Amino acid sequence: MLGYALRRVLTAIPIVLLTITVCFFILRLAPGGPFDGERALPPDQLRNIRAYYHLDEPLVMQFFRYVAGVAQGNFGPSMVMKDFTVARLIGIGLPFTLMLGFTAFIVGTVAGLVAGAIAAVNQNRWPDYLLVFVVLIPIIIPNFLMANVVQLVFGVYLHWLPVGGYTPGAWLNLVLPVLILAMPHGARVARLTRGSMIEVLGTNYIRTARSKGLGARLILARHAIKPALIPVVSYLGPGLSYLLTGSLVVEQVFALPGIGKYFITAALNRDYGVVLGTTILYVFIILALNLIVDVVYAWLDPKVRFR
Amino acid sequence: MAGITGKDATLTAYADALAAAPKGRSLTQDALRRLSRNKAALVSIFVLAALVLFALAGPYFLPWTYDKIDWSAIRKPPDWVKGHYFGTDQNGRDMLARTLQGTQMSLLVATVATVVSVVIGIIYGAIAGYFGGKIDAVMMRFVDIMYALPYILFVIILVVIFGRSPVLLFVGIGCLEWLTMARIVRGQTLSIKQREFVEAARAGGAGPFAIIFRHVVPNLTGPVVIYATLTVPEIILTESFLSYLGLGVQEPQTSLGTLISFGAPVAEALPWMLFTPAAFLVVMLVCLSYIGDGLRDALDPKDR
Amino acid sequence: MADVLVVDDLDVTFQLHNSEVKAVSDLDFALAEGETLAVVGESGSGKSQAFLSIMGLLAKNGKGSGRAMLGDTNLIGLSPGELDRYRGKDIAMIFQDPMTSLNPALRIRTQLGEVLVRHQGYDRERANRAVIEMLERVGIPEPVKRASAYPHELSGGMRQRVMIAMALLCRPKVLIADEPTTALDVTVQAQMLDLFKTLTNDFGTALVLITHDLGVVAGVADRMMVMYGGRCIEKGPTDTLFYDPRHPYTLGLLHSTPNVDKRAARLDPIQGLPPSLEHLPRGCAFHPRCAFRFDRCFEERPPLLPVEDVREKACWYQGELNYEEVA
Numbered sequence: 001m002l003g004y005a006l007r008r009v010l011t012a013i014p015i016v017l018l019t020i021t022v023c024f025f026i027l028r029l030a031p032g033g034p035f036d037g038e039r040a041l042p043p044d045q046l047r048n049i050r051a052y053y054h055l056d057e058p059l060v061m062q063f064f065r066y067v068a069g070v071a072q073g074n075f076g077p078s079m080v081m082k083d084f085t086v087a088r089l090i091g092i093g094l095p096f097t098l099m100l101g102f103t104a105f106i107v108g109t110v111a112g113l114v115a116g117a118i119a120a121v122n123q124n125r126w127p128d129y130l131l132v133f134v135v136l137i138p139i140i141i142p143n144f145l146m147a148n149v150v151q152l153v154f155g156v157y158l159h160w161l162p163v164g165g166y167t168p169g170a171w172l173n174l175v176l177p178v179l180i181l182a183m184p185h186g187a188r189v190a191r192l193t194r195g196s197m198i199e200v201l202g203t204n205y206i207r208t209a210r211s212k213g214l215g216a217r218l219i220l221a222r223h224a225i226k227p228a229l230i231p232v233v234s235y236l237g238p239g240l241s242y243l244l245t246g247s248l249v250v251e252q253v254f255a256l257p258g259i260g261k262y263f264i265t266a267a268l269n270r271d272y273g274v275v276l277g278t279t280i281l282y283v284f285i286i287l288a289l290n291l292i293v294d295v296v297y298a299w300l301d302p303k304v305r306f307r
Numbered sequence: 308m309a310g311i312t313g314k315d316a317t318l319t320a321y322a323d324a325l326a327a328a329p330k331g332r333s334l335t336q337d338a339l340r341r342l343s344r345n346k347a348a349l350v351s352i353f354v355l356a357a358l359v360l361f362a363l364a365g366p367y368f369l370p371w372t373y374d375k376i377d378w379s380a381i382r383k384p385p386d387w388v389k390g391h392y393f394g395t396d397q398n399g400r401d402m403l404a405r406t407l408q409g410t411q412m413s414l415l416v417a418t419v420a421t422v423v424s425v426v427i428g429i430i431y432g433a434i435a436g437y438f439g440g441k442i443d444a445v446m447m448r449f450v451d452i453m454y455a456l457p458y459i460l461f462v463i464i465l466v467v468i469f470g471r472s473p474v475l476l477f478v479g480i481g482c483l484e485w486l487t488m489a490r491i492v493r494g495q496t497l498s499i500k501q502r503e504f505v506e507a508a509r510a511g512g513a514g515p516f517a518i519i520f521r522h523v524v525p526n527l528t529g530p531v532v533i534y535a536t537l538t539v540p541e542i543i544l545t546e547s548f549l550s551y552l553g554l555g556v557q558e559p560q561t562s563l564g565t566l567i568s569f570g571a572p573v574a575e576a577l578p579w580m581l582f583t584p585a586a587f588l589v590v591m592l593v594c595l596s597y598i599g600d601g602l603r604d605a606l607d608p609k610d611r
Numbered sequence: 612m613a614d615v616l617v618v619d620d621l622d623v624t625f626q627l628h629n630s631e632v633k634a635v636s637d638l639d640f641a642l643a644e645g646e647t648l649a650v651v652g653e654s655g656s657g658k659s660q661a662f663l664s665i666m667g668l669l670a671k672n673g674k675g676s677g678r679a680m681l682g683d684t685n686l687i688g689l690s691p692g693e694l695d696r697y698r699g700k701d702i703a704m705i706f707q708d709p710m711t712s713l714n715p716a717l718r719i720r721t722q723l724g725e726v727l728v729r730h731q732g733y734d735r736e737r738a739n740r741a742v743i744e745m746l747e748r749v750g751i752p753e754p755v756k757r758a759s760a761y762p763h764e765l766s767g768g769m770r771q772r773v774m775i776a777m778a779l780l781c782r783p784k785v786l787i788a789d790e791p792t793t794a795l796d797v798t799v800q801a802q803m804l805d806l807f808k809t810l811t812n813d814f815g816t817a818l819v820l821i822t823h824d825l826g827v828v829a830g831v832a833d834r835m836m837v838m839y840g841g842r843c844i845e846k847g848p849t850d851t852l853f854y855d856p857r858h859p860y861t862l863g864l865l866h867s868t869p870n871v872d873k874r875a876a877r878l879d880p881i882q883g884l885p886p887s888l889e890h891l892p893r894g895c896a897f898h899p900r901c902a903f904r905f906d907r908c909f910e911e912r913p914p915l916l917p918v919e920d921v922r923e924k925a926c927w928y929q930g931e932l933n934y935e936e937v938a
Contacts, residue, residue: 152574205712212725213729253552268553282460
């Protein structure tokens with residue numbers, strides 16, 4: 001098990017390096033840059049700025065300078081928000097984004113698992129039909145639309161919950177964002193859980209367990225849940241990517257102080273440093289979480305460990 | 308948004324089935340026959356076709372064009388007398404005309420990105436499958452890595468590069484979407500490569516690309532149709548998502564996502580500005596999702 | 612010897628979309644303590660469904676009715692919760708496919724030990740010791756190591772041994788083995804049958820051996836019950852049925868079994884296909900394939916009636932079955 005985890009860590013390293021390399025060169029080789037603002041800068045001033053950011057050096061030099069910096073946690077300066085380093089911006093926004101994301105991840109996963117399992121046990125009875133229908137809504141309707149609708153309904157019309165913004169401690173402000181972020185994730189988890197649970201409940205080994213007189217609860221808890229979780233867990237990795245995408249929207253709609261705002265502004269202003277830094281960090285986090293997911297997977301499915 | 312239709316899993320399974328039984332055509336025909344028995348999918352195809360037709364032809368029949376300003380009707384709710392069937396926006400422009408325009412744009416970029424991804428997928432997959440061995444291993448390993456990385460990050464990098472040209476942006480997005488297509492084509496190429504007529508062609512001096520285009524590509528009609536059906540909604544969603552964030556299509560051009568992002572802040576006072584484009588988007592996505600589900604069921608080897 | 616399981620008037624029906632199908636009709640038999648009963652028939656003859664209904668393991672659309680008395684308890688119609696007091700303890704079952712009948716996610720130790728924890732109230736420690744002892748008993752080498760293994764680490768024969776161990780942990784009064792050797796290599800089959808015989812003898816367990824393979828029955832079973840179209844059509848001591856079958860179908864089955872002793876003998880499969888339970892023929896269900904049929908077979912279903920002391924058959928034809936003449 002430990003060996004398996006180690007092997008997975010080792011394979012993740014080249015992926016991070018590859019991502020840094022590819023993103024760096026694509027961004028730098030593309031035409032346009034952070035300093036082609038509306039008003040053109042005088043040539044000597046532009047030269048100074050470029051020299052300050054080492055943009056006049058050969059690209060390969062810049063690349064190694066960048067990688068060396070990243071290895072020490074220095075993602076360089078933001079070229080648009082002059083007073084900030086990328087690391088500082090990330091430091092401001094990332095904790096909030098991670099907190100929001102993890103809360104939604106846990107809420108969605110748990111709710112999805114429970115709902116999916118209930119539906120599977122009641123297959124072709126009303127809880128099942130209800131779930132199959134309800135789950136479609138957040139899967140089909142884009143989250144930015146859902147975000148606006150719940151904002152309108154619960155915030156503007158009903159005044160039950162704040163429409164947006166966040167200051168530390170104002171947890172009520174997080175209810176709608178977490179809900180919007182968790183719903184599509186939970187819906188997919190529920191769908192998968194239902195499907196795999198139904199499949200597992202029909203297997204021969206569940207019949208064997210019943211023939212042993214174990215009782216419905218023990219069969220569910222010991223025999224059915226673990227194998228039924230396998231497809232669900234293998235979804236959690238990609239699910240994290242969707243959550244990341246969703247958090248960009250949710251932070252925008254509910255005006256939340258996460259990293260998404262900087263990321264989008266940077267993308268619009270071609271602020272290489274911020275885009276690159278955020279991308280690398282996201283890739284790193286996603287790969288790390290995927291690793292955890294894989295290890296859980298190996299625990300669920302003993303066959304994987306021995307490959 | 309990759310994953311809304313779960314196409315990767317579906318199509319990868321389908322590709323495996325195709326590779327195992329090289330008689331791809333009957334497998335695909337079989338799937339299409341099963342699809343035609345699915346009522347929800349059939350109705351969806353019909354509704355979607357009607358919607359697309361309306362988006363393309365509708366503007367010619369409306370009293371207002373998408374950019375014409377009606378100074379007498381600014382921020383007005385639906386008004387049948389003046390021909391503003393879905394109201395007007397803050398500038399007095401007709402919402403229905405704008406929504407149809409936006410739908411056209413969404414469909415255009417979706418088509419562009421899908422075509423690009425199909426082309427790249429075919430070329431990449433065919434090369435990997437035809438040459439096999441180490442080349443194949445490296446190329447497919449790259450695909451696996453791409454699958455593992457969050458798609459949206461690359462999209463945002465593309466926005467940085469192509470920010471001001473939506474069509475180019477979606478060419479770029481097409482360049483990210485080809486992974487699944489490449490897997491299908493690779494599987495097909497691998498299985499076709501081993502058959503006698505390819506041996507014969509090779510012995511006769513045909514080059515690899517001639518062989519690929521003559522023998523592999525013609526077998527791909529079915530997979531391409533299915534792939535496109537599942538890819539178009541993903542791109543439509545990506546487009547609306549990016550435009551909603553202000554990263555996609557920008558004024559004076561418009562798209563469903565742009566319209567929704569303009570409608571959202573004023574939805575309390577001018578609900579039609581949000582709900583008109585939202586309704587179009589949702590109807591389109593619902594239809595495509597049912598078609599996708601129908602296809603998935605039709606392709607599911609378990610029910611066969 | 613006392614009867615441990617007495618089945619009376621057992622019916623099994625399946626609810627299909629808009630029809631009902633009877634998979635088993637009017638099944639009667641008694642199983643004496645420690646005896647081995649072979650239940651023989653083609654697939655679709657209802658042999659498996661009959662015993663799944665006794666175990667309460669029918670598919671959701673299936674329902675059993677009648678009586679299956681285990682001691683003083685009628686197992687048919689018990690709720691799953693009530694059945695769980697007997698399943699795995701007094702009556703156990705082994706299934707055809709050992710590859711899929713063990714839970715891939717749990718260690719062998721867990722899957723076996725839980726039976727003892729549940730029914731005998733053992734603690735884990737004690738259950739573990741008992742499991743290892745039982746694994747040794749069913750002929751698994753290195754039982755301590757195997758107990759910690761996952762099913763996929765064992766071969767098919769090994770897994771079937773594990774299944775046997777699992778079923779016998781509580782020394783049940785009745786063991787039902789549904790095609791226990793079908794999925795195994797021929798070489799392993801014989802070992803497995805030996806194992807069945809030894810263990811059920813040692814534990815005094817009555818064994819029901821469900822099979823379509825008469826070769827399996829010959830050396831093991833005391834009595835034999837032949838099923839066709841959901842009904843018992845002939846039953847009696849194995850030897851008498853083997854050497855003197857009275858029902859044309861039994862005869863046909865015997866003739867379609869490869870026999871190494873009579874090397875020259877031609878393999879005579881029974882003509883035609885087994886009937887679909889949805890459209891059972893009128894009269895005797897076997898008549899379309901029967902070489903000995905006459906008018907009455909088309910109209911009236913023959914009841915299961917005693918022939919001589921110890922055997923019964925359901926056939927109108929009372930003459931000698933002389934296969935060569937007719938074939």
